[in-house]
Amino acid sequence: MIEARGLTKRYGDRVAVDDISFTVRPGAVTGFLGPNGAGKSTTMRMILGLARPSAGTVTIDGRRFVDGPSPLTQAGALLDAKGVHPGRSAYHHLAALAATHGIPKRRILEVIDLTGLSAVADRRVGGFSLGMGQRLGIAAALLGDPQVLILDEPVNGLDPEGVRWVRTLARHYAGEGRTVFLSSHLMSEVALTADHVIVIGRGRILADASVAELVGDPKEATRVRTTRPADLAALLGRDGVSISSEAPGVLEITGADAATIAAEAASAGIVLLELTPLASTLEDAYLALTRDEVEYRSDARMAEEATR
Numbered sequence: 001m002i003e004a005r006g007l008t009k010r011y012g013d014r015v016a017v018d019d020i021s022f023t024v025r026p027g028a029v030t031g032f033l034g035p036n037g038a039g040k041s042t043t044m045r046m047i048l049g050l051a052r053p054s055a056g057t058v059t060i061d062g063r064r065f066v067d068g069p070s071p072l073t074q075a076g077a078l079l080d081a082k083g084v085h086p087g088r089s090a091y092h093h094l095a096a097l098a099a100t101h102g103i104p105k106r107r108i109l110e111v112i113d114l115t116g117l118s119a120v121a122d123r124r125v126g127g128f129s130l131g132m133g134q135r136l137g138i139a140a141a142l143l144g145d146p147q148v149l150i151l152d153e154p155v156n157g158l159d160p161e162g163v164r165w166v167r168t169l170a171r172h173y174a175g176e177g178r179t180v181f182l183s184s185h186l187m188s189e190v191a192l193t194a195d196h197v198i199v200i201g202r203g204r205i206l207a208d209a210s211v212a213e214l215v216g217d218p219k220e221a222t223r224v225r226t227t228r229p230a231d232l233a234a235l236l237g238r239d240g241v242s243i244s245s246e247a248p249g250v251l252e253i254t255g256a257d258a259a260t261i262a263a264e265a266a267s268a269g270i271v272l273l274e275l276t277p278l279a280s281t282l283e284d285a286y287l288a289l290t291r292d293e294v295e296y297r298s299d300a301r302m303a304e305e306a307t308r
């Protein structure tokens with residue numbers, strides 16, 4: 001379990017993380033989402049004792065990470081996959097980590113196998129692709145068989161098979177009752193992988209909810225394509241039904257479900273070419289939550305350009 005209380009990080013007069021409190025629970029995958037510069041990496045670095053909070057506290061299983069007896073067994077992290085000596089082989093990189101943390105040698109081969117690196121374990125890390133580097137970073141995170149996994153953009157640079165592998169791995173570890181906290185820019189990926197989502201924007205928490213809660217009920221909108229849009233709109237035009245049109249012949253209707261629309265159109269002899277219930281997605285919810293942030297950023301950029 002990761003617990004942050006009043007966590008704050010300032011760089012000069014810039015507030016990167018602004019008095020946030022949250023709990024990342026065991027037995028679940030928690031996604032950490034936010035636009036660029038929102039404060040995700042800074043938060044993860046504070047969790048791991050790599051950045052000092054300006055105020056507030058953050059603990060892993062009740063202890064500050066640096067206070068732990070054997071950090072790699074307490075939490076494993078993938079932060080910056082580039083922080084590896086390029087001249088070393090993958091095996092030697094992991095062996096060096098294992099040696100300094102009292103981890104038995106057989107565990108090195110286990111994580112190499114687990115991360116699909118067996119064929120390249122003796123190659124110099126300097127020649128690794130981004131995806132192989134990510135796998136090595138994840139291998140290092142798993143080395144201490146930790147109860148808490150913290151992964152910053154773990155699918156970055158991975159091919160589709162690799163993305164699926166990370167998803168399965170995250171779900172597997174959560175299924176074992178461990179805590180999995182992962183950041184991502186890919187909303188669709190988080191929707192598939194995470195049970196719970198924390199959304200951060202400009203250093204503040206915008207949402208802390210289950211994926212189901214965040215997505216909420218389906219929008220209850222239905223997209224309809226017909227040769228007689230005006231007739232259909234007139235037919236359905238009553239209190240509680242709203243109809244908009246963004247393209248010729250296409251209506252987006254809320255307040256009447258697909259079955260009602262189909263039945264009424266049929267009784268009036270109106271031919272429907274398409275009838276699609278539109279569910280809102282995590283991406284919709286995320287974009288709605290971070291809209292202000294994005295507007296702020298584009299406005300700021302425009303203002304900056306205008307004054308040049």
Ligand SMILES: Nc1ncnc2c1ncn2[C@@H]1O[C@H](COP(=O)(O)OP(=O)(O)OP(=O)(O)O)[C@@H](O)[C@H]1O
Pocket residue numbers: 011014015016034035036037038039040041042043
């Ligand atoms: N060492 C630092 N010195 C000064 N400012 C920093 C430092 N590290 C981060 N920041 C600033 O803190 C804010 C949050 O950055 P952070 O990297 O945590 O965001 P992020 O959500 O991880 O972004 P991204 O998705 O782009 O990785 C940004 O405005 C960034 O410029």
